[in-house]
């Protein structure tokens with residue numbers, strides 16, 4: 532085949548993605564000014580699914596891509612709550628461009644039995660019939676080996692471990708992992724996934740705080756993996772370079788989710804800013820760089836788990852003092868619920884952020900292929916979600932989503948159920964087409 536001249540801009544675009552060099556040269560088809568939807572592709576490229584369409588040859592490299600098609604995006608870690616909050620947020624999974632939601636079990640009470648989890652999935656399906664929901668159970672002393680087998684037979688895919696007291700509804704969480712080794716053995720046999728919240732509880736006497744709680748947890752991950760090399764484990768919402776390196780060192784049965792917000796935030800962004808406060812907290816700039824690098828690199832065991840965690844605005848900005856209903860005493864309240872809410876904007880947000888650090892070509896891998904492969908959940912053939920570049924006419928991200936039983940949507944009354952999303956009031960670079 533005759534070699535064609537490639538514009539300097541296109542050449543630069545190709546070179547920054549060293550691993551994809553060969554494929555992109557093959558795709559490059561200047562006569563059509565297209566990347567590469569009409570150019571020849573092998574089956575892996577089709578599975579990759581990003582359709583690169585080129586509009587303006589003279590513009591910047593990033594401006595070249597105008598639309599994207601992502602095969603059936605999946606979010607492998609999301610909180611969908613109960614009651615009115617669940618009614619409000621469950622439809623937002625699809626609104627954010629996501630087809631499959633792997634749902635967390637930290638409800639009140641937590642989902643500790645197969646039946647509770649099955650019932651909860653049915654409730655979610657009743658709210659959003661077109662979204663696929665996969666369930667997890669909450670690891671607790673009440674989970675027997677028989678319960679694991681029942682859960683597996685009922686299609687429940689994982690068991691989530693929360694260390695005691697580190698985050699929302701984790702009072703019944705884990706203090707000692709070894710006592711659960713028989714449960715892990717049964718999970719390994721059934722092919723269930725162990726989802727780990729990777730922090731140890733803060734303890735100032737022992738020098739443990741939110742900044743080192745994740746690196747100090749990694750020894751537990753390595754120990755569990757060493758004992759159960761065939762057990763599929765996901766280290767959830769990694770925030771540190773140490774975690775990325777640890778997961779890479781482990782075998783193919785260990786994977787890792789990364790949230791969208793941890794690709795953007797560092798410590799300075801949540802200190803004093805409740806809407807950005809979550810667990811694990813965002814860490815140092817070098818940690819964020821490691822999360823970005825592993826996505827840019829296209830490592831197949833790292834994928835999207837948004838940890839989208841809605842809390843009423845009133846719980847993110849609690850009033851400083853309130854009366855105890857039963858004693859009428861005045862109580863001071865300076866707490867702030869942990870959680871960043873990204874569901875309603877998730878896919879456009881991922882596109883915007885990945886593009887900001889030169890990883891847009893990994894979007895389909897990150898939000899669909901890698902996680903689906905690990906969980907053995909192939910995308911429905913032909914199902915794609917389309918994105919287009921945002922224009923100045925596109926609305927910014929809403930300041931808040933308000934439950935429909937709140938009558939006045941402009942009302943700032945904190946007693947009404949409303950949730951503020953990440954990027955509230957700002958413009959994203961991409962929107963659903």
Ligand code: DOR
Nearest residue numbers: 698699809810840869870
């Ligand atoms: O920030 C968080 N919020 N981290 C978690 O692990 C739980 C979540 C929630 O449920 O609110």
Ligand code: ZN
Nearest residue numbers: 608610635838
């Ligand atoms: Zn979570």
